[in-house]
Amino acid sequence: xxxxxxGPLWAGINWSADAGEGSIHDNETAEKLGFRGGTxxxxxxxxxxxxxxxxxxxxxxxxxxxxxxxxxxxTVDRExxxxxxxxxxxxxxxxxxxxxxxxxxxxCTGTASIGDHSKSELRDRDLRPCDPDELKILKRLQPETxxxxxxxxxxxxxxxxxxxxxxxxxxIDYYRTGSPWGDVIACxxxxxxxxxxxxMKVLGPLADNAVGLFGAIEIGHVNGPFLLNxxxxxxxQVVCVGQSPQTEYxxxxxxxxxxxxxxxxxxxxxxxxxxxxxxxxxEPSSV
Numbered sequence: 606x607x608x609x610x611x612g613p614l615w616a617g618i619n620w621s622a623d624a625g626e627g628s629i630h631d632n633e634t635a636e637k638l639g640f641r642g643g644t645x646x647x648x649x650x651x652x653x654x655x656x657x658x659x660x661x662x663x664x665x666x667x668x669x670x671x672x673x674x675x676x677x678x679x680t681v682d683r684e685x686x687x688x689x690x691x692x693x694x695x696x697x698x699x700x701x702x703x704x705x706x707x708x709x710x711x712x713c714t715g716t717a718s719i720g721d722h723s724k725s726e727l728r729d730r731d732l733r734p735c736d737p738d739e740l741k742i743l744k745r746l747q748p749e750t751x752x753x754x755x756x757x758x759x760x761x762x763x764x765x766x767x768x769x770x771x772x773x774x775x776x777i778d779y780y781r782t783g784s785p786w787g788d789v790i791a792c793x794x795x796x797x798x799x800x801x802x803x804x805m806k807v808l809g810p811l812a813d814n815a816v817g818l819f820g821a822i823e824i825g826h827v828n829g830p831f832l833l834n835x836x837x838x839x840x841x842q843v844v845c846v847g848q849s850p851q852t853e854y855x856x857x858x859x860x861x862x863x864x865x866x867x868x869x870x871x872x873x874x875x876x877x878x879x880x881x882x883x884x885x886x887x888e889p890s891s892v
Contacts, residue, residue, distance in 0.1 A: 612657045612688035614707055615774035617645040619682035628816070639881075644679040647819040648801075650704060650712065651793035653688045653774045661690050661700060662719050667779075667790060667830040672702070673725035673823035673873070674715035686712055688775075699724060715823075727823040727873045732845040732856055741885035742878050743846050743853045745811050752804035752841035752857060761833045764795045779830075790830040797822060799831075800859040800872035804841035808855070808876065816882035820854055820875035828863075831870040837861045844873075852877040 651672065658666040680686060685707040691700045699718035705711055715726040722728060737747065767773050768781045779790045791799070809817075841859040848854065859872040880886040 608692045610657055610660050610690045610692060612653055612775060614685045614687045615653055616683045616685050617650055617680050617774065618772055619645045619649075640679055641681050644681060644818065645684070646794075647674065647676050647713070647822050648794040648797035649774070650680070650686060651797070651822065651824070652776075653686070653704070654702065654717070654793065656775050656777060657688050657690050657702075658717055661693050661717065664785065665719055666717075667784075667786075667826060669719050669826050669829060671718045671722040671725050671823065671825040672715070672793070673717070673722075673727045673821075674702070674704075674713045675726055675821045676713045676819060677711045678706075679818070680706060680712060690717060722823075722825050722871070725823060725825075727821055727875075733847070734845050735847040737846070739848060740846065740853055742813055742815050742880070742883050743811070743855055746808075746843050746846045746855055748843055748845060750843040752807045752843065752859075755803040755839045757799060757803060757837050757839050757861075759791065759795075759799055759831070759833045759835050759837060761789060763798070764789070764792060764833065767794075784830065784832075786830055786832060788832045788834045791833055793824055795833070796824050796831050796870065797872065797874075799837070800824075800839060800841075800861055800870065801874055803839050804857065804859055807841075808857070812855075812876075812878050813883065813885070815878040817876055817878045820852075820877040821873075822875075823871075823873040825871040825873075827868045827871060829869060831861065836864050837869065849877075851881070852879055854878070 654672055686704050688704050690702045693700050698720045699716050702717045703714045773792055780792045784790050839861050844856040844858055846855050854875055854877040856875050861870040863869050
């Protein structure tokens, strides 16, 4: 018997293809930076994981589960991808997960767990910052920089629209018609949009609006699920800033607490900005 649990192939849809010039999801912009075309966002691909997570951990994954992914290769619109997870070993609460294109190219690797999230793919990394003097785009960011505190109502509008239009890969009824916890739960992309989208109001201008893309994403349920039709307080803070040959990047953590002050959900994100898209770098680097 195989020790690998596999989800079905889905054609990833580039939800943001109409984002316009200056977005990594725009074909022309992406191709200028060396990509094959406008990229499918990592949070869109994350929507394929929950059915596999439920097979591995049961529905408790929606209450206290974690999904921690490091993205390796970008995909373009309608490329088929599949999710894989190792079976959970007896006595363990964490396992290995990954996604592949249908031609075998690795899209992302990581971990999934319940309970303790501290040893996840992204939490267990040694996030060493670079010399701040080396930064040109993200030079105004440093560890513990606040990305804001926000009072947010988690509306169902976008998720219901995407569900009804068939845009959510491997959808489950809990995203649309209610759940054992009462209201509908956020699919991973909706989860990310609330915990990432509001801090981006600060982060975007601080990055001089250079072309950005997700490098890594971790979603965590603490006292979950992250239900929609609820009010939350979202807080975000920079963890680390660094660079690679082609990008500068920032790691940041975001939390969502409910009206009773209870921690419901967490996000760890690595956002990258392309050096080749910034006037701060006179000689663009290739991807």
